[in-house]
Amino acid sequence: MVVKSQIKFIKSLRRKKIRAEQKLFVAEGPKMVSELYRSALVPYKIYTSGSVMEEVASEFLERVTVSELKQMSSLKNPNQVLGVFYMPTPKKVDFTDWVVALDEVRDPGNLGTIIRMCDWFGINHLLCSTHTVDCYNPKVLQATMGAIARINIIYSDLPSQFQNTEVPVYGSFMDAAPVYDEKMPTSGILLMGNEANGISQEIEKHIAKKIGIPQYAAKTSESLNVAMATAILLNEIRRG
Amino acid sequence: MVVKSQIKFIKSLRRKKIRAEQKLFVAEGPKMVSELYRSALVPYKIYTSGSVMEEVASEFLERVTVSELKQMSSLKNPNQVLGVFYMPTPKKVDFTDWVVALDEVRDPGNLGTIIRMCDWFGINHLLCSTHTVDCYNPKVLQATMGAIARINIIYSDLPSQFQNTEVPVYGSFMDAAPVYDEKMPTSGILLMGNEANGISQEIEKHIAKKIGIPQYAAKTSESLNVAMATAILLNEIRRG
Numbered sequence: 001m002v003v004k005s006q007i008k009f010i011k012s013l014r015r016k017k018i019r020a021e022q023k024l025f026v027a028e029g030p031k032m033v034s035e036l037y038r039s040a041l042v043p044y045k046i047y048t049s050g051s052v053m054e055e056v057a058s059e060f061l062e063r064v065t066v067s068e069l070k071q072m073s074s075l076k077n078p079n080q081v082l083g084v085f086y087m088p089t090p091k092k093v094d095f096t097d098w099v100v101a102l103d104e105v106r107d108p109g110n111l112g113t114i115i116r117m118c119d120w121f122g123i124n125h126l127l128c129s130t131h132t133v134d135c136y137n138p139k140v141l142q143a144t145m146g147a148i149a150r151i152n153i154i155y156s157d158l159p160s161q162f163q164n165t166e167v168p169v170y171g172s173f174m175d176a177a178p179v180y181d182e183k184m185p186t187s188g189i190l191l192m193g194n195e196a197n198g199i200s201q202e203i204e205k206h207i208a209k210k211i212g213i214p215q216y217a218a219k220t221s222e223s224l225n226v227a228m229a230t231a232i233l234l235n236e237i238r239r240g
Numbered sequence: 241m242v243v244k245s246q247i248k249f250i251k252s253l254r255r256k257k258i259r260a261e262q263k264l265f266v267a268e269g270p271k272m273v274s275e276l277y278r279s280a281l282v283p284y285k286i287y288t289s290g291s292v293m294e295e296v297a298s299e300f301l302e303r304v305t306v307s308e309l310k311q312m313s314s315l316k317n318p319n320q321v322l323g324v325f326y327m328p329t330p331k332k333v334d335f336t337d338w339v340v341a342l343d344e345v346r347d348p349g350n351l352g353t354i355i356r357m358c359d360w361f362g363i364n365h366l367l368c369s370t371h372t373v374d375c376y377n378p379k380v381l382q383a384t385m386g387a388i389a390r391i392n393i394i395y396s397d398l399p400s401q402f403q404n405t406e407v408p409v410y411g412s413f414m415d416a417a418p419v420y421d422e423k424m425p426t427s428g429i430l431l432m433g434n435e436a437n438g439i440s441q442e443i444e445k446h447i448a449k450k451i452g453i454p455q456y457a458a459k460t461s462e463s464l465n466v467a468m469a470t471a472i473l474l475n476e477i478r479r480g
Binding site: 113116117119120121122150178180213214215216217224225227228231232235236238239 | 353356357359360361362390418420453454455456457464465467468471472475476478479
């Protein structure tokens with residue numbers, strides 16, 4: 001039995017501001033919570049309305065009714081388990097390998113997919129401009145499929161981050177020369193822009209080289225989605 | 241003013257069975273409907289509750305009230321315009337260029353993204369197994385961003401399609417040798433499998449070569465999403 005104030009507190013974590021103040025975030029569903037629990041993340045509390053989650057130490061586990069879970073959850077149909085975790089403290093970025101930087105990516109699904117792609121391609125550090133969607137937004141978390149626990153994500157002013165390193169910034173542009181012609185170095189920053197406006201002028205100044213993915217169709221189609229473009233460019237970087 | 245029977249008819253098109261019988265499908269929103277109207281697709285009727293859609297010939301245009309549009313729409317917040325179009329008649333597949341084949345891709349977002357990627361990379365023909373999600377499902381349409389009008393999509397038994405050509409079938413597998421080592425021919429079939437189960441055994445028999453995308457992270461992460469994998473493999477095919 002959880003007290004009302006606890007339910008209210010968890011609901012308050014739907015707001016980015018409160019999450020940032022409390023340094024806590026919410027993940028839902030047994031699979032996701034279980035994966036985060038097994039990761040390096042520190043749990044605050046795991047609520048369950050079912051008999052699952054045997055792996056969770058009793059000090060973190062709290063049984064709740066289906067109705068209580070429904071009140072806490074941001075999902076229409078809550079899935080038995082809701083976990084509250086401490087946000088990890090951002091680590092110093094290691095620029096000896098490739099790093100991804102995002103200039104105002106706004107769509108939660110796109111950010112989640114990009115985090116997942118970073119995980120697949122062994123990119124350990126992700127720089128996000130301060131106006132990029134919050135990575136602890138529930139929709140982002142859902143799209144990462146647990147990869148959120150394995151990537152060091154830093155929200156900050158991108159130019160100040162770029163000043164910490166000598167590695168070149170490669171900016172993705174629709175109309176740039178094909179990435180295929182480019183001999184990619186062993187370390188660098190892959191910079192991706194906003195869904196509608198691309199990379200902002202302010203940030204563009206810091207780019208060493210522009211790269212693009214050629215369009216093979218007639219020029220009728222939409223631009224390449226930023227998550228897809230990131231996937232393709234990370235593959236290009238890793239294939240060498 | 242539309243009659244009730246018309247609203248009921250349009251609502252019935254939410255069902256795949258009815259769509260297939262009537263050879264009609266519904267698209268929503270001014271941008272999408274406008275793009276489809278300008279394509280080779282034949283319109284049946286365009287309903288608008290606003291003053292947009294000047295380009296649409298009056299014979300196809302019907303003004304409706306916001307309330308009527310809401311009744312027709314499958315969206316929570318309908319966006320002014322709803323278009324009903326005839327499904328194009330599938331064309332004969334041209335195997336002289338690469339073709340993509342899907343073995344039971346079930347997620348509408350994945351299929352929509354794959355259609356969009358085919359469009360980007362100039363793939364004109366998409367073969368779908370009969371249990372692949374319907375491409376006229378509203379969520380698929382939304383994710384294609386209009387690319388649906390430019391790709392020839394055929395639902396059929398994949399092996400019978402493969403019998404129509406001599407080109408090799410390249411199957412995407414998690415654990416296959418890296419695609420980077422493979423010299424890809426100028427034509428072939430890129431076969432992608434189901435989200436959970438991959439390519440079925442029945443279909444696997446028809447594969448000439450298995451290809452994979454190496455995972456650079458520790459083997460903790462989820463499998464690569466099928467839409468992402470398709471994007472990366474199409475890029476590999478086109479980069480040569």
